[in-house]
Amino acid sequence: MGAGHTHPLFLPGRSAVHRLPAEVKIVAAVLGAICVVATPREAFGVFAGHLAVLAVVWAVAGIRPGWILRRAVIELPFVVLAVLLPFTGPGPRIDVLGLALSEPGLLGAWNIVVKGTLGVLISLTLAATTPLRDLLSGMQRLHAPALVVTIATLMLRYADLIVAEAGRMHRARLSRGHDPRFLWQVGATARGVGALFIRAYERGERVHLAMLSRGFDGALPQDAEGAPSRRQWVAGLAPAGVAVLLAAAGWSVA
């Protein structure tokens, strides 16, 4: 934790992608995700095109595909359901490796997996090249609701603190002979969660008091950084522009 706030999804670097203002990258990522979702599922080649755009961004940003794919595993629990679709979907059925699978089910599963994966890859690319606090100030400059930005800022600060508090309470329980392996001891853990909730709530009250004492009136102060230049917008949105063209091409093919 040398400078600033780092997190496991961030890959420190000084590439052109890293240096782009956060708001440009946020807009590009959202646009890119929309294009992926808007691409018709039958346009198989277009999805390869989307992936190629991402691969170019990774190359510029100096991210190895392996690094980002390992983190994309986070998606797995969400696509498990998609695997069931080819078996449970309605007819007509086609024969794949000796299994009679539902054709609409197969297409549905493909749709979920490919769009989900590309969406996760886009988010990971944004997270890998933008420190968390830049993401927050970028959202603020894009006029995201102040309350949302405030909540995200506080979460960023206090998640670690509450995890540490939970850890201390857990150790204190273990020190008094608590052994959560046995089912009948689950009660203590549950009460611990309750106590943690109350402690977190009380801390929230104290934090709010301390913020009020320093003149807080509902919105976090903005840092007066200059707006991104036109060149930065053009450079940052270029991949999203390609994605728009790809999605449009997908519709004309399908």
Next chain:
Amino acid sequence: MSVQDAAAGARAAPGRPPSLEVRGLAFAYPDGHQALHGVDLRIEPGERVALLGPNGAGKTTLVLHLNGILRAGAGSVEVGGLPVAPANLREIRRRVGIVFQDPDDQLFMPTVGDDVAFGPANFGVTGPALRERVDAALRTVDMLDYRDRSPLHLSGGQRRRVALATVLACRPEILVLDEPSSNLDPVARRELAEVLLGLETQGWGTSMLMVTHDLPYALQLCPRSVILDDGVVVADGPTRELLADPALLARHRLELPFGFTLNP
């Protein structure tokens, strides 16, 4: 002339209103518990005063009245001549800098620098002036090198000093410290004392009200002490005299740590 010089200059000027003037302050919590029964307290500009008293004496309740978080049931509070009233709340909160007991309650921004900038930015300071304020406050507490670090990874003493900087950056008229020495190791405790004693020579020109159970710390930092018990001020005088009176201390559930004796 910097704001600090202006503050120091104003302090020297005759006729400056007291930093804090509390008159007949009474307060009862909604559950009916009467926490303050008519408190009077006057702190002159530049004065350092310790507020002593047992648990439940009403110390925290009094502190929360100073910047208008709690509203007086009866009586009045003035800070630098300005009454604590809804219309003045913003300026009052700038003038009263409260350093809370747990720095983790105070430090909530992703970096130390952001946190120190939070107060002055709320009070309308922007751009280079804001940066200058942040740097000046962090330099005073000797934490300038940590400006871009997360508060999460600092030691307890460092966090306490950053919490102090977050309040100094607002250029308060009066600094209110709630148990400043709690949870500090002896070295961090001494370093904090040095910072607090250095504020005067560095021209910050703030008065100080230190709420504490730590009687030796009160003696080291505050020439004057006030004992609050059961919602009233029961003693007010030079710290050394009060602490050298064992009967007085015993009456109000205060005592010097083992092995300490004081000559008046």
